[in-house]
Amino acid sequence: MIYRENGQFKTSYGADQQIFPIAQDRWAVIAIIAFAFVGVPLLADEYMFRAILIPFLILSLAALGVNLLVGYCGQITLGAGAFMAIGAYAAYNFLIRVDGMPLLAALLLGGLTSAAMGIIFGIPSLRVRGLYLAVATLAAQFFWDWAFLRIKWFTNDSSSGSVSVSNLDFFGWNVDAPAEKYLFCLGMLVVFGFLAKNLTRASIGRQWMAIRDMDVAAEVIGIRPMWAKLSAFAVSSFFVGVAGAMWGFVHLGSWEPAAFSVDRSFQLLFMVIIGGLGSIVGSFFGAAFIVVLPIFLNQFLPVLGRLVGISISTAAVSHAELIIFGALIVFFLIVEPHGLARLWATSKEKLRLWPFPH
Amino acid sequence: MSKKIGDVVLDLQNISLRFGGVKALTDISFDVREHEVRAIIGPNGAGKSSMLNVINGVYHPQDGKIFFHGQERKQMDPHLAAAQGISRTFQNIALFKGMSVLDNIMTGRTLKMKSNLLLQAIWWGPARNEEIAHRKKVEEIIDFLEIQHIRKTPVGRLPYGLQKRVDLGRALAMEPKILLLDEPMAGMNVEEKQDMCRFILDVNDQFGTTIVLIEHDMGVVMDISDRVVVLDYGKKIGDGLPDEVRSSPEVIKAYLGAGH
Ligand SMILES: Nc1ncnc2c1ncn2[C@@H]1O[C@H](COP(=O)(O)OP(=O)(O)O)[C@@H](O)[C@H]1O
Ligand SMILES: [Mg+2]
Numbered sequence: 001m002i003y004r005e006n007g008q009f010k011t012s013y014g015a016d017q018q019i020f021p022i023a024q025d026r027w028a029v030i031a032i033i034a035f036a037f038v039g040v041p042l043l044a045d046e047y048m049f050r051a052i053l054i055p056f057l058i059l060s061l062a063a064l065g066v067n068l069l070v071g072y073c074g075q076i077t078l079g080a081g082a083f084m085a086i087g088a089y090a091a092y093n094f095l096i097r098v099d100g101m102p103l104l105a106a107l108l109l110g111g112l113t114s115a116a117m118g119i120i121f122g123i124p125s126l127r128v129r130g131l132y133l134a135v136a137t138l139a140a141q142f143f144w145d146w147a148f149l150r151i152k153w154f155t156n157d158s159s160s161g162s163v164s165v166s167n168l169d170f171f172g173w174n175v176d177a178p179a180e181k182y183l184f185c186l187g188m189l190v191v192f193g194f195l196a197k198n199l200t201r202a203s204i205g206r207q208w209m210a211i212r213d214m215d216v217a218a219e220v221i222g223i224r225p226m227w228a229k230l231s232a233f234a235v236s237s238f239f240v241g242v243a244g245a246m247w248g249f250v251h252l253g254s255w256e257p258a259a260f261s262v263d264r265s266f267q268l269l270f271m272v273i274i275g276g277l278g279s280i281v282g283s284f285f286g287a288a289f290i291v292v293l294p295i296f297l298n299q300f301l302p303v304l305g306r307l308v309g310i311s312i313s314t315a316a317v318s319h320a321e322l323i324i325f326g327a328l329i330v331f332f333l334i335v336e337p338h339g340l341a342r343l344w345a346t347s348k349e350k351l352r353l354w355p356f357p358h
Numbered sequence: 359m360s361k362k363i364g365d366v367v368l369d370l371q372n373i374s375l376r377f378g379g380v381k382a383l384t385d386i387s388f389d390v391r392e393h394e395v396r397a398i399i400g401p402n403g404a405g406k407s408s409m410l411n412v413i414n415g416v417y418h419p420q421d422g423k424i425f426f427h428g429q430e431r432k433q434m435d436p437h438l439a440a441a442q443g444i445s446r447t448f449q450n451i452a453l454f455k456g457m458s459v460l461d462n463i464m465t466g467r468t469l470k471m472k473s474n475l476l477l478q479a480i481w482w483g484p485a486r487n488e489e490i491a492h493r494k495k496v497e498e499i500i501d502f503l504e505i506q507h508i509r510k511t512p513v514g515r516l517p518y519g520l521q522k523r524v525d526l527g528r529a530l531a532m533e534p535k536i537l538l539l540d541e542p543m544a545g546m547n548v549e550e551k552q553d554m555c556r557f558i559l560d561v562n563d564q565f566g567t568t569i570v571l572i573e574h575d576m577g578v579v580m581d582i583s584d585r586v587v588v589l590d591y592g593k594k595i596g597d598g599l600p601d602e603v604r605s606s607p608e609v610i611k612a613y614l615g616a617g618h
Binding site: 012013014016017019195198199202203204206207209210212213214216217218219220221222223224225231235278 | 414416435436437439440441445446448452453454455456457461464465466467468469471473475478479480481485486488489490493494497528529531532
């Protein structure tokens with residue numbers, strides 16, 4: 001198949017404003033989604049689901065949320081982990097305290113609670129930016145770490161501080177086998193992915209990007225900075241909160257506050273930087289990269305070590321992981337701020353012109 | 359010129375603006391009439407850009423009153439001024455660099471787009487129709503400015519002259535009543551200047567938009583403006599028809615004294 005838009009003339013603005021205006025893109029997306037739903041469950045084993053695919057899907061959703069705020073609206077956050085925690089604990093409390101609460105409703109209510117908190121903790125962004133905003137969101141992270149550890153009501157007075165959810169029931173479908181959990185997470189990610197894509201190409205997305213690119217000019221043409229920024233915090237926190245609830249309910253099953261520490265916040269930020277700030281598909285690239293890299297290094301480095309005759313401990317592998325992340329972050333921030341997504345876009349552009357160089 | 363110049367729409371009285379010890383504007387009064395092209399001229403640092411920033415609420419003057427359509431205007435944020443129909447371009451182009459030409463101009467329609475966030479998220483019904491309707495309007499502006507060929511290009515990749523044109527397009531997308539232009543022709547070659555002059559006069563003619571224009575090129579100012587205000591060191595030193603201003607001794611002195 002040749003990647004071309006030649007001959008695909010748009011005869012209406014509606015056609016030009018489709019979600020994927022280039023036919024090949026449209027088919028590629030459909031093919032990938034179909035393969036993910038049908039092909040992957042046939043091919044993957046239990047380890048793949050548990051260790052790679054489910055974490056990848058849920059963290060993609062969280063990264064998508066972070067990217068809406070950081071990549072599209074230009075507001076930094078170091079508190080994404082806390083909003084995952086808020087989503088998880090809120091969903092948990094809705095589930096256990098309200099009789100007959102359906103799973104989906106609990107997850108969405110977790111997201112909405114996180115969105116409300118996102119608005120409150122986004123208020124500093126109206127006054128400060130950059131480093132100061134980073135510190136303010138970091139403070140939110142520490143506050144919620146503390147709250148979920150110390151305020152026993154949130155964890156239903158469990159003595160160990162850990163909570164658990166079992167019997168995930170999605171409208172009569174008992175989501176418990178790894179493949180089923182995978183399909184559930186995939187369904188959620190596809191829906192949220194489309195929502196995110198739509199928001200970013202609509203008026204609200206343009207307002208976020210305008211604030212990111214040139215806030216004075218944005219205000220001068222009538223964008224209310226308060227609305228644009230707080231809506232970005234709300235929507236982002238909603239995505240991150242739902243992802244947090246899914247992380248607790250579907251991936252972990254039982255968890256402690258430490259599951260959503262500041263490490264998680266940094267990890268999500270790294271995902272969007274490596275994957276591509278301001279790119280939907282970049283969020284997926286970033287999540288895939290960060291989920292797969294440690295596993296890859298764990299397999300690969302010891303083998304490499306044996307080849308050259310040194311034994312590499314697991315501690316060394318995890319050090320290597322940090323070093324590689326650090327180097328990549330620096331590389332992308334300096335050389336390619338749009339991350340893997342831009343490398344992808346550039347190669348697509350080359351392909352579009354192929355075989356002519358210009 | 360055959361067009362009708364109307365009543366005073368914007369009346370600035372005794373405006374003073376200071377930044378710490380710097381007096382950017384001192385006791386300046388002038389008015390703008392409906393449908394006219396009002397030029398503000400003066401040497402660098404005279405306070406021209408500051409004046410525009412006062413008009414659309416980016417700066418808040420310490421003293422003075424602003425009457426808009428006869429009503430005294432309270433201290434006002436830029437987005438409220440925008441909602442009242444005041445739009446502007448920037449001396450140092452302030453486009454949204456990460457976005458395409460089309461998206462930049464679409465952003466100028468923000469105030470007119472009403473569908474809520476949930477509908478936008480599912481791209482459904484009113485939200486979708488609204489996108490298409492406003493896209494049509496934006497395409498009219500793109501045609502008007504003759505930038506069809508670059509509509510999908512990221513603005514950061516465009517040459518300077520085209521960026522200025524997109525900046526004008528974004529301001530026009532608001533369908534403003536008053537359009538503030540901060541040196542729209544600075545740094546352009548003669549041809550680009552001619553194009554820009556033509557666009558400005560067309561906007562003024564076809565849509566009746568009132569225009570407040572800062573410009574250094576005296577030839578341009580004399581050609582296209584109805585009345586001219588002259589600022590120097592934050593003070594007003596002239597105000598009147600282009601010919602009156604040109605022959606005023608004080609203005610000549612300020613310009614000759616500016617070190618040419
Ligand atoms: N935001 C600001 N902070 C401090 N000083 C400013 C600011 N904006 C303008 N000024 C000062 O006000 C004076 C007038 O500037 P400006 O309005 O940009 O002049 P012009 O547009 O006529 O060249 C200058 O001395 C400038 O340094
Ligand atoms: Mg200026």
